[in-house]
Amino acid sequence: MTEIGFEQQVAAYRRELLLHCYRLLGSLTDAEDVLQETLLAAWRGLDGFEGRSSLRSWLYRIATNRCLNALRDRGRRVPPEPKPPFEPPPPSRRDDVPWLQPYPDTLLVPDAAPGPEARFTAREAVELAFVAALQRLPPRQAAVLVLRDVLGYPLGEVAPMLDVTPAAAKGLLQRARASLARQADPGGGRHAEAPAPGSARERELVRRFADAFTAGDIDTLVALLTDDAWLAMPPAPHEYHGVAAIASFLRASAAWSAGRPVLLVPTRANGQPAFTCRLAGEPAGVIVLTLAGDRVRGITRFLVLDDGFLTRFAAGC
Numbered sequence: 048m049t050e051i052g053f054e055q056q057v058a059a060y061r062r063e064l065l066l067h068c069y070r071l072l073g074s075l076t077d078a079e080d081v082l083q084e085t086l087l088a089a090w091r092g093l094d095g096f097e098g099r100s101s102l103r104s105w106l107y108r109i110a111t112n113r114c115l116n117a118l119r120d121r122g123r124r125v126p127p128e129p130k131p132p133f134e135p136p137p138p139s140r141r142d143d144v145p146w147l148q149p150y151p152d153t154l155l156v157p158d159a160a161p162g163p164e165a166r167f168t169a170r171e172a173v174e175l176a177f178v179a180a181l182q183r184l185p186p187r188q189a190a191v192l193v194l195r196d197v198l199g200y201p202l203g204e205v206a207p208m209l210d211v212t213p214a215a216a217k218g219l220l221q222r223a224r225a226s227l228a229r230q231a232d233p234g235g236g237r238h239a240e241a242p243a244p245g246s247a248r249e250r251e252l253v254r255r256f257a258d259a260f261t262a263g264d265i266d267t268l269v270a271l272l273t274d275d276a277w278l279a280m281p282p283a284p285h286e287y288h289g290v291a292a293i294a295s296f297l298r299a300s301a302a303w304s305a306g307r308p309v310l311l312v313p314t315r316a317n318g319q320p321a322f323t324c325r326l327a328g329e330p331a332g333v334i335v336l337t338l339a340g341d342r343v344r345g346i347t348r349f350l351v352l353d354d355g356f357l358t359r360f361a362a363g364c
Contacts, residue, residue, distance in 0.1 A: 053090055060103055061086075062156045064110050066173070070193050071114040073147045073182045075154075076356075081117050085110040100204070107198070108208040111190050118186045129283050129350055133303035136295040138285035139277075144182045147281040149175070149333045149349050151360050152315035162199025170244075172197045175317045175335055175347055180230045188223035191216055196224070238273070239340025244318065252341060253320045257311045260334075263301045269294045273342045280348045293346070314360040323360050324348075330357045 064085060068078035088109050089096075096105055126146070155173065171177060172193075181189045187209065194205045195216075206216040242249035252271070259267035269290055278287040278296060287293045304326060311322040311334070321335040330352055337345030351357050 053093065056102060057086060057089065057106065060106055062154060064106060065154065066150070066156060067107065067110055067193065067198070068114050069150050070172070070178055070181055070197070071111070071186070071189055072117060073144065073178055075148045075150055075359075077117060081110065081113045085113050088113065100207075104200070104204060104208070107194070107200075111194065111208055115186050115190060126282050131283070133299055135285065135299055136287075136292070139288040139292050140286050141284040142279060142281075142286050143284075144179050144281070145284075147175075147179055147182065147349075149316035149321065149335055149347075149360070150178075152318060153359075155318070161197065162201075164195060164201055165199035166196040170318050173318045175319065175337065176345075178317065180227055183230060184223055184226055187211075188219050188226070191219040192223040192227065195220055238344060239342075241338040242340075244315075244320075248341065249320060249338065252338060252343070253313065253336065256336065256343060257313070257322065261309045261311055263305065263309075265294060265297050265301060268297060271343045273339055273344045276342075276344050276346070278346045278348070280350060282350065312361070316360060321360065323357050330354050333357065333360060 061082070065078055065082050068081045068085070069075055072078050072081065085106065089106055092109075096102070100108075150173065155169075157169075161167075161169065167177070181193065184192070190209060191205055194200045194208060195202060200208075202213055202216050202220065205220075206213045209216065211219070242252065256268070256271055258264075259271070272290050272293060274290060275288070276290060276293060278293045280286075287296045307327040309331075310325040310328075312325075314321050314323055314333075316333060316335050319335050319337060321333060324331045324334055332351045333349045335347045335349070336343055337347070
């Protein structure tokens with residue numbers, strides 16, 4: 048097969064392989080690097096592809112193992128903890144996920160239907176909470192869970208992808224599911240369902256948040272939050288939980304940025320409403336909202352100072 052023929056064969060799988068790598072790595076930047084490594088390895092190993100599995104499964108096997116290799120070297124890629132330009136209040140806790148980036152909805156794959164064994168919907172499997180939870184699992188547990196419960200591969204196909212026995216794959220999957228269940232909602236609380244993506248309810252809530260945020264109206268922002276709301280700021284590990292803690296941080300941040308114009312541009316990331324943020328014209332991050340009913344349950348503000356990365360979300364609304 049020529050290189051052009053190979054490119055044509057794998058073109059249909061590029062986006063879903065990128066999303067697969069992102070789920071396992073939690074980083075779009077790293078996922079893009081690993082995808083390139085995957086395609087290069089597949090091209091070089093094409094003569095050894097015997098057709099005992101589909102081309103798609105073979106590519107997923109290579110991508111998964113390349114991700115596991117990258118995770119073993121992960122310490123080289125995690126950025127240093129950023130220092131805030133003002134004195135923030137003490138955080139409620141420190142997050143244990145060292146590196147997480149948002150994922151533009153423009154890169155999602157609407158046509159990649161999961162197999163019959165899948166347990167998560169496409170929407171659930173890209174949300175920030177799910178991707179962050181995967182980062183807390185041992186890498187091979189995360190890999191088995193994604194291959195089986197997100198992509199829907201039977202365990203009999205997952206095991207050879209990772210060069211383990213079916214019994215070992217089953218054990219990894221059971222431990223991953225148990226860990227994910229513990230992370231899902233340790234308090235056992237129930238929350239209102241998020242508004243449908245793009246619905247009038249979602250648009251109105253997002254507009255109210257943006258208006259209050261750009262105006263520095265902390266009282267209105269706080270009124271939009273659920274009682275158990277949280278604020279996270281990757282790659283900074285500081286998290287603020289509960290209305291009082293979030294309000295304290297937002298007031299300190301607003302006092303520091305007072306007088307400098309804030310611009311929020313609506314977009315979408317991880318299947319959720321989001322904004323690109325600029326402060327006095329300079330890139331200041333990506334904000335992703337987690338909604339519950341007519342309230343905001345989570346604010347994840349990614350510190351992004353790279354204009355090139357920020358513009359990838361420009362067409363995501």
